[in-house]
Amino acid sequence: MSDFITEPARQIPVIAEADLCVVGGSCTGVFAAIRAARLGLRVILIERQNSLGGVAVSGLVNIWHTLNDTDDREQIISGLTEETLDRLKARKAAYLENRKNGSYNFNPSELAILLDEMAAENKIRLMLHTYYSAVVSSGSEVQTIIVENSDGRGAIRARFFIDATGDGFIARDLGLPSYANDYLQPPTACFHLQGNMSGVDLRRLVLEHGEEFGLDDDWGWSTDVAGCKGITMRADQHVFGVRCDRADDLTRAELEGRRLMRAFVAMLQKYGRDDTSYALTNICSSIGLRETVHFKTRFCASELPLLTGERYEAPILNGTYPCDIHHSSGGGISFKYLDGRESTIYGKGTRSVGGNWRERMGLTGEPAKYYQVPFDILVGDRMRNFIAVGRVLNADMTAYGALRVMVNLNQIGEAAGTAAALCVDENADLRELDGRRVTKTLRDGGSAL
Numbered sequence: 001m002s003d004f005i006t007e008p009a010r011q012i013p014v015i016a017e018a019d020l021c022v023v024g025g026s027c028t029g030v031f032a033a034i035r036a037a038r039l040g041l042r043v044i045l046i047e048r049q050n051s052l053g054g055v056a057v058s059g060l061v062n063i064w065h066t067l068n069d070t071d072d073r074e075q076i077i078s079g080l081t082e083e084t085l086d087r088l089k090a091r092k093a094a095y096l097e098n099r100k101n102g103s104y105n106f107n108p109s110e111l112a113i114l115l116d117e118m119a120a121e122n123k124i125r126l127m128l129h130t131y132y133s134a135v136v137s138s139g140s141e142v143q144t145i146i147v148e149n150s151d152g153r154g155a156i157r158a159r160f161f162i163d164a165t166g167d168g169f170i171a172r173d174l175g176l177p178s179y180a181n182d183y184l185q186p187p188t189a190c191f192h193l194q195g196n197m198s199g200v201d202l203r204r205l206v207l208e209h210g211e212e213f214g215l216d217d218d219w220g221w222s223t224d225v226a227g228c229k230g231i232t233m234r235a236d237q238h239v240f241g242v243r244c245d246r247a248d249d250l251t252r253a254e255l256e257g258r259r260l261m262r263a264f265v266a267m268l269q270k271y272g273r274d275d276t277s278y279a280l281t282n283i284c285s286s287i288g289l290r291e292t293v294h295f296k297t298r299f300c301a302s303e304l305p306l307l308t309g310e311r312y313e314a315p316i317l318n319g320t321y322p323c324d325i326h327h328s329s330g331g332g333i334s335f336k337y338l339d340g341r342e343s344t345i346y347g348k349g350t351r352s353v354g355g356n357w358r359e360r361m362g363l364t365g366e367p368a369k370y371y372q373v374p375f376d377i378l379v380g381d382r383m384r385n386f387i388a389v390g391r392v393l394n395a396d397m398t399a400y401g402a403l404r405v406m407v408n409l410n411q412i413g414e415a416a417g418t419a420a421a422l423c424v425d426e427n428a429d430l431r432e433l434d435g436r437r438v439t440k441t442l443r444d445g446g447s448a449l
């Protein structure tokens with residue numbers, strides 16, 4: 001018996017047509033869609049889940065990092081990130097931590113609702129519970145994608161396509177050149193915990209009682225949830241030993257992620273504060289993936305130019321978030337900052353090793369106050385009307401550790417939507433587009449580039 005079947009040919013109705021079709025509704029995809037819509041395109045946005053927001057909503061990851069340079073003086077990120085934060089702040093659903101280069105903490109449920117509103121205001125046709133499943137292309141042109149939803153299978157025609165699925169599913173189906181690092185940063189299943197954690201020494205609890213609950217001494221973090229008293233967002237344990245670019249591993253990761261949440265809460269219920277009853281109030285609807293696959297483009301971001309703040313003619317992103325790499329089991333988490341500081345933390349702070357990469361390299365002079373990424377990171381060699389964005393970005397492991405955070409990916413999304421609008425307007429080939437025009441259009445639309 002053959003290991004394959006041949007799917008019978010069938011006619012598929014064209015259910016929608018647009019100038020731009022964006023697949024994937026995290027802020028990367030939504031911001032691409034909004035930028036393009038504001039530049040006059042008719043835009044369709046496809047999302048397989050019930051809401052927009054991606055990892056920030058379905059994964060409960062509710063931190064956007066600083067919009068300022070490392071001195072905390074010059075604002076280097078604005079655009080739709082700032083607009084969204086301002087609107088969240090106005091509904092008491094986001095605040096800036098009161099410290100140098102503080103992060104923005106937001107309420108993910110409020111972000112989901114705000115993104116609905118922003119999509120509607122910008123006249124974006126939204127298709128939720130709709131799953132991208134195949135692509136039809138001819139030569140260098142993507143012509144149609146095929147989606148599945150409760151109406152069945154349907155085709156969507158567009159003049160330009162942006163793959164914001166995070167995993168580059170369209171890019172994969174187009175056979176675009178890709179690579180996966182030997183070692184992928186592990187995922188984490190986040191959850192909301194109700195209960196007073198002040199004075200709870202988690203490191204001691206895990207070292208003394210972790211084994212009883214099947215919990216390792218693993219680095220993790222937690223934060224408040226804007227506007228929600230008594231609730232913390234917990235990201236305490238990684239799921240190790242899985243490659244979430246593989247379907248079976250992804251299932252295992254979800255199951256293990258939920259087991260770890262339950263184990264963590266059980267440990268607190270037994271050994272946490274006596275005056276507190278701990279409860280899970282919300283669990284991520286999708287495990288948070290840090291890394292899967294990357295797609296090759298004309299520019300690959302790499303460690304040294306990033307950390308030394310190389311400047312480009314056509315920047316599309318400014319950032320300061322440090323290189324932040326989560327290693328496999330036992331390897332801890334490593335940070336490399338623009339000012340030279342570096343550290344690796346093992347377990348819940350059980351051991352840490354520090355250093356200074358600038359001194360090690362003999363670099364003198366002022367460290368960079370922020371880094372940039374140029375337009376060419378969006379452009380592949382094969383397709384004229386297609387861009388893949390999000391965590392698929394082309395970067396070495398260290399540069400990826402810095403670029404993968406949302407204030408950076410949001411800007412990449414905005415740049416992709418802008419490039420799409422310029423191409424559609426002029427019936428131009430992405431590969432021939434002058435990146436400086438993308439930068440200028442982004443600036444004109446409010447980006448601090």
Ligand SMILES: Cc1cc2nc3c(=O)[nH]c(=O)nc-3n(C[C@H](O)[C@H](O)[C@H](O)COP(=O)(O)OP(=O)(O)OC[C@H]3O[C@@H](n4cnc5c(N)ncnc54)[C@H](O)[C@@H]3O)c2cc1C
Pocket residue numbers: 023024025026027028029046047048049052053054055056059061062063064065130131132133164165166167169187188189190235287288289290389390391392404405406407409
């Ligand atoms: C635990 C954890 C903590 C993190 N902490 C931070 C932090 O504090 N701050 C920060 O800025 N970043 C943080 N990051 C990184 C950041 O959250 C992610 O890198 C980023 O959100 C990825 O964005 P994305 O747009 O590439 O993908 P996603 O957010 O995954 O968005 C992809 C979207 O595409 C949709 N999609 C996928 N396939 C299909 C399909 N076939 N059809 C239709 N739709 C589809 C998905 O449902 C999803 O909505 C963290 C990541 C993790 C996992």
